[in-house]
Amino acid sequence: MTAAVSDAELAALIADLRITPTPAAEPAPRVTVPAGPPPSTVEEMREVLATLDASRARSKQTRLGPSELGTPCQRQIAMKLVGIVRQPEDKRPPWAPMQGTAMHTLMEEALHHHNRQLGRDRWVVEETLTVDPGLPGVDPITGHGDAFDTDYATVVDWKYTGVTALRQVKRKTVPNEQLVKPEYRVQAHLYGRGHERAGRDVRYVRLVFLARSHDYSDSAEWTEEYRPEIADWAVDRYYATHDLIGPYGLDLAANPDRWPAVPATPGKACDWCPFRRVGGPADATGCPGDTDQKINTQLRGLIA
Numbered sequence: 408m409t410a411a412v413s414d415a416e417l418a419a420l421i422a423d424l425r426i427t428p429t430p431a432a433e434p435a436p437r438v439t440v441p442a443g444p445p446p447s448t449v450e451e452m453r454e455v456l457a458t459l460d461a462s463r464a465r466s467k468q469t470r471l472g473p474s475e476l477g478t479p480c481q482r483q484i485a486m487k488l489v490g491i492v493r494q495p496e497d498k499r500p501p502w503a504p505m506q507g508t509a510m511h512t513l514m515e516e517a518l519h520h521h522n523r524q525l526g527r528d529r530w531v532v533e534e535t536l537t538v539d540p541g542l543p544g545v546d547p548i549t550g551h552g553d554a555f556d557t558d559y560a561t562v563v564d565w566k567y568t569g570v571t572a573l574r575q576v577k578r579k580t581v582p583n584e585q586l587v588k589p590e591y592r593v594q595a596h597l598y599g600r601g602h603e604r605a606g607r608d609v610r611y612v613r614l615v616f617l618a619r620s621h622d623y624s625d626s627a628e629w630t631e632e633y634r635p636e637i638a639d640w641a642v643d644r645y646y647a648t649h650d651l652i653g654p655y656g657l658d659l660a661a662n663p664d665r666w667p668a669v670p671a672t673p674g675k676a677c678d679w680c681p682f683r684r685v686g687g688p689a690d691a692t693g694c695p696g697d698t699d700q701k702i703n704t705q706l707r708g709l710i711a
């Protein structure tokens with residue numbers, strides 16, 4: 408039997424249930440949309456992307472990492488070490504490297520996905536590695552290893568490349584060690600050194616060239632046995648460069664006119680060198696590339 412509810416009780420129940428209405432939000436101020444079609448988003452994003460890149464940690468880093476220590480040019484390393492800052496003449500966002508960064512994020516996600524599929528951590532992903540602990544007064548060499556395949560004791564480093572670079576890697580008549588840029592090769596071995604120092608057995612290093620094309624199948628890879636002596640060479644040169652530029656060497660802080668005496672290896676590396684500038688000898692404002700080889704030799708003789 409249902410108990411009867413009076414009209415007064417029902418009205419009180421409804422009053423209790425009534426939800427206090429939220430005061431209406433202030434209407435957003437109306438934006439006055441300019442007349443006519445919108446300005447170019449491509450143009451607007453150009454500036455946004457350039458400033459985004461400049462704000463990223465990698466752009467601000469002053470310590471040298473494995474990607475920089477393999478350059479054939481010791482002077483480039485020296486200029487980075489002393490912190491020479493050249494204003495980029497090109498104001499465009501570094502579009503190709505930015506795509507490469509985005510691709511690294513995708514591959515990182517893919518490897519974590521693979522580890523989850525396998526139910527174990529076959530892949531060591533984006534680990535911070537200490538390649539060398541440094542010397543008194545000299546920073547340690549650290550870097551982020553893209554990936555390490557524990558099943559095959561293999562360092563994996565991603566490169567995001569166009570068809571020309573892919574063609575270079577796929578050449579059949581060139582010795583394996585000459586198929587890739589020396590700086591890439593050295594970088595891979597430096598990561599190998601970092602993984603070895605982290606306690607891993609390292610057998611191979613591999614560069615994976617992901618195709619900047621519509622088809623993943625265009626991708627290629629390069630592999631060689633891990634050779635610690637290659638990494639050791641790069642580490643030794645790093646410390647030697649410190650000595651060369653410091654107060655017991657050329658003392659470049661006090662003698663900027665001695666910059667031409669820092670050995671340079673002009674070539675392909677000049678095309679992307681942030682210190683390259685036209686004209687004049689090398690000094691604290693930049694380097695002209697290969698025009699000062701003669702003065703190099705003379706100066707090195709003077710200070711030997």
Ligand code: SF4
Nearest residue numbers: 480483677680683694
């Ligand atoms: S411009 Fe060329 S030679 Fe000069 S520091 Fe850069 S890579 Fe070396």
